Structures are given as structure tokens and as C-alpha cells.
Amino acid sequence: MYEHLETAENSENLKRVVVDPVSRVEGHGKVTLLLDENNKVKQARLHIVEFRGFERFIQGRPYWELPVLVQRLCGICPVSHHLAAAKAIDQLVGVDPENLTPSATKLRRLLHFGQVLQSHALHFFHLSSPDLLFGFESDIGKRNIIAVLNAYPDIGLQGVKLRKYGQEVIRMVSGKRIHGTGAIAGGMNKSLTKGECDTLLEDVDQMIRWAADSVALIKKVHCSSLPFYDEFATIRSNYLGLIQPGGALELYHGGIRAKNAQGETLLDHFDYCRYNEAIHEEVRSWSYMKFPYLLSVGKESGWYRVGPLARVNNCDFIDTPMAEAARLEFKAHSGEAMVHSTLAFHWARLIELLHCAESIKILLHDPDIIGHDLVTQGEKRFEGIGVIEAPRGTLFHHYQVDENDIVTKANLIVSTTSNNMAMNESVRQVAATYLSGRELTEPLLNNLEVAIRAYDPCLSCATHAVGKMPLQLELVDAEGRLVDKLVKHNDGTIDRHD
Amino acid sequence: MTKPVLLLACGNLSRGDDALGPLLLEYVEGHGDLSEIELLTDFQLQIEHALDLEDRKLVLFVDASVSCAGPFELTELEPAQDNSYTTHAMSPAAVMAVYRSIKKQPPPPCFLLGIKGESFELGEELSENAGKNLQQACRFALSLLSHTDVAVWRQQADSRHPLAGRGMLPRPQDLMDA
Numbered sequence: 210m211y212e213h214l215e216t217a218e219n220s221e222n223l224k225r226v227v228v229d230p231v232s233r234v235e236g237h238g239k240v241t242l243l244l245d246e247n248n249k250v251k252q253a254r255l256h257i258v259e260f261r262g263f264e265r266f267i268q269g270r271p272y273w274e275l276p277v278l279v280q281r282l283c284g285i286c287p288v289s290h291h292l293a294a295a296k297a298i299d300q301l302v303g304v305d306p307e308n309l310t311p312s313a314t315k316l317r318r319l320l321h322f323g324q325v326l327q328s329h330a331l332h333f334f335h336l337s338s339p340d341l342l343f344g345f346e347s348d349i350g351k352r353n354i355i356a357v358l359n360a361y362p363d364i365g366l367q368g369v370k371l372r373k374y375g376q377e378v379i380r381m382v383s384g385k386r387i388h389g390t391g392a393i394a395g396g397m398n399k400s401l402t403k404g405e406c407d408t409l410l411e412d413v414d415q416m417i418r419w420a421a422d423s424v425a426l427i428k429k430v431h432c433s434s435l436p437f438y439d440e441f442a443t444i445r446s447n448y449l450g451l452i453q454p455g456g457a458l459e460l461y462h463g464g465i466r467a468k469n470a471q472g473e474t475l476l477d478h479f480d481y482c483r484y485n486e487a488i489h490e491e492v493r494s495w496s497y498m499k500f501p502y503l504l505s506v507g508k509e510s511g512w513y514r515v516g517p518l519a520r521v522n523n524c525d526f527i528d529t530p531m532a533e534a535a536r537l538e539f540k541a542h543s544g545e546a547m548v549h550s551t552l553a554f555h556w557a558r559l560i561e562l563l564h565c566a567e568s569i570k571i572l573l574h575d576p577d578i579i580g581h582d583l584v585t586q587g588e589k590r591f592e593g594i595g596v597i598e599a600p601r602g603t604l605f606h607h608y609q610v611d612e613n614d615i616v617t618k619a620n621l622i623v624s625t626t627s628n629n630m631a632m633n634e635s636v637r638q639v640a641a642t643y644l645s646g647r648e649l650t651e652p653l654l655n656n657l658e659v660a661i662r663a664y665d666p667c668l669s670c671a672t673h674a675v676g677k678m679p680l681q682l683e684l685v686d687a688e689g690r691l692v693d694k695l696v697k698h699n700d701g702t703i704d705r706h707d
Numbered sequence: 708m709t710k711p712v713l714l715l716a717c718g719n720l721s722r723g724d725d726a727l728g729p730l731l732l733e734y735v736e737g738h739g740d741l742s743e744i745e746l747l748t749d750f751q752l753q754i755e756h757a758l759d760l761e762d763r764k765l766v767l768f769v770d771a772s773v774s775c776a777g778p779f780e781l782t783e784l785e786p787a788q789d790n791s792y793t794t795h796a797m798s799p800a801a802v803m804a805v806y807r808s809i810k811k812q813p814p815p816p817c818f819l820l821g822i823k824g825e826s827f828e829l830g831e832e833l834s835e836n837a838g839k840n841l842q843q844a845c846r847f848a849l850s851l852l853s854h855t856d857v858a859v860w861r862q863q864a865d866s867r868h869p870l871a872g873r874g875m876l877p878r879p880q881d882l883m884d885a
Contacts, residue, residue, distance in 0.1 A: 266721070266830040281721035282829070284750025335754050354754055355788045355801065358808035366809050373755040 240657050242640055248647060253640040255633050255661065256496055267619040272298050272593075272610050276392050279606070285331075288324035288379055289599035292317055292461070293606040295392035296595030300482075301610055302394040303587020306462050312580035313396035318461045319572045320382040320391055321597070325460055326416075326565040327375025328600035329517075329558050332665045333423060334368020337555055341430050345659045346652035364426070367419040371562070374409075374416050378569060381405045396584035406573045413570045417531070420563040424535045427556045432542065439543070440642075442551035442635040442660035445470040447503060447513035448522050449627065451598050454478065456525030458532075458564065460598040466523050467503060467513060472546025475503060481596040484605060490622070500630050501622060512630035515602025516664065517557035522547045529571070532564035551635050554663040599624050601665050625666040635660040710745040711764035712855055714848075718771055719750050723831035724824025727771040727841055730833070731822065734845040739852055752797045757805035763815040765857060768799040769848070771837075772821030778840035779847060783864040784817045816857045818864055820848060 243252035263282060270278060275294040280287035295317070296306065306314075339352040342361060350356070358365030381401060383391030391397055431438045447470065451463040464478035465487065476487060490499035491508055502511035513519070521540075527533040539556055540548065548557075572578055595606045602624030609618040625632075639660045644653060714735060716728035729748045736746055747759060752768075760766055772780065786807045787800035797805070799819050806814040822844045824837045833841070851863060 263829070278721075281719055284719060287750075331753060350788070353788065353801075354797075355804050355808060358805060362808070369754045369757060369805065369809060372753070373758055376755060 240636060240654075240661075242644070248645070250640040250645040253633075253637045254496070255629075255636045263621050264619040267608070267621075268616050270616055271614050272301050272608065272616055273394060273614070275608070275616070277390055286324065286328060286599050286601070286604075288320060288383070289597055289604055290606070291383075292321055292324075292392055293595040293597045293599070293604045294608075295394070296462070296597065297593035297606045297608050298394045299396075299595070300593035301590055301608065301614075303590055304395045304585045308585050308587070309396055310580070310582045310585060311577045312400055313583050313585070314462075315572055315575055315577045316382055316397045316400060316583075317392055319401075319569060319578060320379060321461050322565040322568045322572070323375045323378025323382065325375075325600045326420075326562055326569070327372045327379070328665075329562040329565070330368055330371035330375060332600075333427070333555060333559060333562070334365065334371070336665070337662055338364065338368070340655070340659050340662070341427070341555065345656050349651060349655075352655070364423075367422070371416060371419055371423075374412055375565075378409060381409060393584070395586055398583070400580055400583060401573075401578050403579055406578060410570070410573050413566065413573065417563070417566040417570065420559070420566040421531055421535075424556075424559045424563050427559050428535075428538065428542075431550075431552065431556055435542075438552045439550045441656075442639050442663060443549050444551065444631060444634045444638060445549050446631055446634075447475065447506065447511065448519035448547065449476075449503070449513040449515050450520045450523050450603055451481070451596065452478065452524060453528075458520055458524040458527045458536075458561075460520075460561075460565075462597070465596075465603075468523055468547065469506075470547060470549065472522075475505060481605070482594045484594070484596065484607075484622075488622070490626075496629070498626055498629050501627050502630075513627065514631045514664075515624050515627040516554065516600075517561050518548065518551075518554045519602065520598060521557040521560055527560070527564055529564050529567035531567055532560050535560045535563060551660060551663045554665070558665070601625060602627055625664070628664050628666065632661055632664050632666065635663070709762040710741075710743055712744045712852065713759060713763050713766045714744055714746050714769065714852065715752075715756065715759065715766065716746070716748040716769040717751055718748075721829060723826045723828050724771050724834055724837040725827045726833055727822040727824050727837055727844075728769040730841055731769050731820070731845055731848055734841075735848060735852060738845075739849055743855060744852055752799060752802050754797065754802075754805050756797075756802050757809060757814075760803070760806045760814050760817070761810070765855060765860065766815055766817040767820055767848070767852070768817065769820045769822070769844075770799075771824035771827070773824060775821040775823050777823065779820060779822045779844035781847075781851070781860075781864045782819045782821070783861060784819055786814060816860070818860055820844060820851075 239256045241252075241254050241256065242250055245251055266282070267275065267278065275298055276291050279290040279294045282290050299306065299309065309317075334357070335354045338357050339354065342357060342364075343351045354365065354368075357368075384399070391399065447467055449465065449467040451459045452466040453459040453463050465476050465481050465484065466474065466478065467476040468474055479487060487504055488501050489504050490501045492499055500512060502508050503513060504511065521536055524536075527536050539553070539560060542548075543550070543553075591611070592609050593607075597604050603622075604624055605620070605622040607620040608616050611617050636657055639656050643656050647653060714732060716732035718725040718728035720726045720729050732746050732748050735744070749756070768784075784800050784803060786803035787798070788804055799817060803814040803817055822837070823840045824834070826834045826837075851860060854860070
């Protein structure tokens, strides 16, 4: 592994390169590289200045506000926070997941499939396809969705419409594209009408076809440069995620399964309400974000990956036929028990996209979706834990309330935190393998961003004021003097500041 | 039936001045004639918003801005290939370019109402300055939206236009001193 590049000796004598912010990921990421006089990388770190204030934002609020309130943590995965919070507050009103009515459970699952579908569509078609279709070091002017639309109009349009469809599912179930209020303590506040189901069914077969096409496309892209795709940013890690009781891929509810790099099971069907017996979070002085690890394996090698790659690696099968066929091809291509290629995140993500489209169709034909038995009640409790597989991976919401129903303690572990160590390792692998000793250029630095983007990190920053987000590349000498600086503005123009 | 005018506000109500867009939308919802205006809000602009531009006569994007010169600013937009390397938002111009790419025709006339903001942390309230800017922007937006003539909007977007301030609408600079 590349942990030797986490902290350099004699760092005061090294040149510093900063990529800030990392682009086409959610929120703020910053990469710093320290180079010696021969441009050899001696230290590489991904810093994520985010998630501070989540718990403070939640504490002191009445619990019933949480499903709506937590959606404001993130503009990209509000539904995942909404549902994780809902699962936690179910417990606060004395309702366990298995006690929800069938209609409520299926409506939540439908809502979540819509969320994952639209999120995965955005990531692949908008954020990653420019790199994958044009090349990691291609002209900066081509690496965007509009260039994709121009060069590959069918693919670009499918991306737009897949995302729109996922959001229509969300809107129908929760009432709004964002800030929906579908899930409430103990269930759901509305079901779908037959008319709404029929409307969504009109387009679902087209969505399934496009999702299947996207899987074929990513397989073709990946396998056309197989050695490179299997090596780039690749690390060997543990994997963690939820799993169905029968071992099928699961996005909404299940026990925790963790496997090591050899595919050996470390945890299986582990009750997520006991997550803090299995997962600890380490703090490191140079990053605001924690570093979770599996307690049974230890700090050094207990870190793990979550998200599509982990889920597709960990499951025994997928319970929709086209996605399962795709999974079998995916697993077979590597010849190992686990697929470790970081770029294979894209492939796994699109297998999940296909699974979501197939699952949406199944649920829309289920009579429980239009049922009206939506809410279960129970005895009040003072602690609730909700865990869900968000698009980017396992998401934990843990709350404690007092006698007045006010949240006194909140703990969130978001998927990007779980992937923190892995993203750092991937950045170091790319820096050591592809950048070390070369003169740094923007296209070369994009390789670092490609590695990070594979994880689809959500740094959960929905703030986006006009003109606020330039990309800066800084080269600083050993005395801290700015040697070179590139600023890439929102409109794509690049200025060099001497 | 698609309404001819779309007001598309961007921002997160729980991130300080990022709430400016949605708060203006709420004001218009409470005070405006919505018979010809559709209101839509989202955290940020993304590719699918191009489809929301379909069959519109006029589109007004509203967003917090850290770069506008005054309390608020109205600008007419042109489609532009956006090379921004952030997903915090596609720019409105980039959304227009997506529309042009997928529809093979020019988008409807689109304008951006930027409202000056300064602080965007999670859990923060609207800053005092942003609150003042919002008040002025709300009054301006309400006046603007009472007209569905693109020529009137263009006058306002370029207050140096010779017809600006001739009684049809308050000029932006007049509102700033109110």
C-alpha cells in the first residue's frame, strides 16, 4: 500500500502543490502534494473540510423535524438522509423496521430506488463520462457534459432523462423533487395513486433499456483498456455494506456484511444498531474528517470501502435478472474473489442503476404501493439508529432524545467518511505511479481527480453561490513562497498568476 | 399545461445566505400573481433542469451571488459551454447549453437575478446584509414578473438602456437606495 506517502520526512524542504477544490465532486476537496527537487512525490493527502456542524445542526431540535431537516445537509443525496433519519425516528416511536406496514416499506424502497437511480445517472453521465469517453488527460474544454452531449448525443440525452425519471419517482412518492416529506415516524404520509403508478410505468421499460446500455458501455470502456483500468488508483481493501438475509444486494435495509480483500467474511448479518461495537473512528491531526475502521481488524488495516463496488462485491446475488447477469460478468472479469479496481466503481454503479430501474418496475406493479395502511405506532424510546445504503455507501444516523423529544445527541457516519482512507490511498497510488517525477500540468493533475471521482464522494456542500467555486492549483516552494498559481473560474477561463 | 414564465430559485435554506433564492421564491409565492408563473426551487442546477425550460416564454433564475456589484443584479444569459469543475451547480448558462444540445433549438430568453450574499455555513441564519439585499430584490422581482414582455426584462437587465426607468418598472439602482 501507499501509507508511506501519508507523511513525508523533512516536509519543510519540499515543494507543495495544491489542487483546491477538487472538481466534479460534491463539496470541497483539496489535494496537497509535496515534491522533492526532482518532482518525486514524497507526500500526498486528500483533505476534506466538511461534515463539521452536522451534529450541532441536529441537536436541540425535536425529533419529528429530522426527516425534513437532515435533507438540508446535502443537495445531492437528501432522500438518503431523509430515509436514514426516518429509520432512526421509527425506533424513537417504538417501531422496528420489520414492524412497518408492507405499504410503507415498499414506498420507502421505491423512493430510495428513485434516489439511487438519479444519483448514479448524474455521476456517470455528467461527472465521469467526460473522463471515461474523452480520456483523463484530454483537453479541459472537452471534459464536461456539454461536450458529451455534442459528441455522444444519445448517451448525453439518456443521462438527462434517466436523472429526470429518478426525480419523478421521488416527486411522486414524497411530493417534491427535494425537501419531500414522504417518510414520517413509523411509516409514510401518503401512498401512490394508480394513476401515478401508470404514469411512471409508461417510461420504465425505456429506463431499463438505457440502464442496460450504460452497463454495456462501461464494460466496453473498462475492458478495452483492461490492464490500465484494473490498475489505476487501485488498492486492496476491506468492503462493507448492508446485505439482505438471503445474501442479495440490498440498498434500504439489512444487516452489515464486511469482507476482506480475499473475500473472506469478517461480519455477516450484523445488527446495525450495534454498529459502534464493530466500527470505530480514528482522528488524524491533518484532516477534519475521521477515519473509520473495523475494530476486529484494527486501525492499521481495518479501513474499508463502501458504495457500489463494496455492495456488488459483497453480495451473493442481485434479485433482479438483468442486474444479476451484469454482476456475474463483472465478477468474472477480474478472476479474483473481489474486484479491487477503483475505476470498477463506475461499472458497479451502473449495475446498481440497472437494478434500481428493474426494481422500480417491480414495485410499481405491486398493489401495496397504492395501499393506505401506512403508519405503525409503538412505545416511545430514547435512542434510534437508522442505517441505509446511500448511493455512495453506508450511511449511519444515530440519535438520542430526552423526555421532551428533543435530540440531545446525534452521530452521523456518512459514506464519504467511510471511504476517506481509501480515497487517500487511491490518491497516493496515482501520485506515486503516474505523477512522480513529471512536470505537473492540469491534465496530469486531473488524474488525481479521476481517482477521487470514482468514489463519487459527496462532501455535502449544497452551497453554490454564483462565482464562488474556482479551482486553484498552487505550487509553493520550500520557503512557502508561491511559485506558480493557476485559477480556473466558473466560466472555464484559466488565469495564470505569477 | 406549462406556464409561460418559470422562476427557478437555487439554494439551501439552511446554509446562511444560500437561502436567498428560495426565500425570494417564497415571497413571490405569497405576493405575486402566479397565473402565468411556475415556481421551482432546488439546491443547485443540474442537467435535468434543461427540461424545465421547455415551452417557456421567459425564465428567471434566482441565486445568491458573491460577485454581483450591488445588492442584486439582473443579467440576460446566453447559452455557454460550462467548463466549471464543480458540481455545486451548473451555471444557468450551462443549463441553457444543455437545452440547446438536447432540443436542437435555442432556449427561451433566460435571465439571472443574483442577490448579494456573503456567508454560507450550514445552520447559519441569513446575514443582516443579505436580508436587506433580499428585501430590495423581492420588490424588484415582483415588479419584473408582472410583465411577461421580454423587451421589458431586457431594459431592466441593462439599466443603461434608453427606455429604462420610464415608469414601467423601478430601475435596479432606484431600489437600491430605497
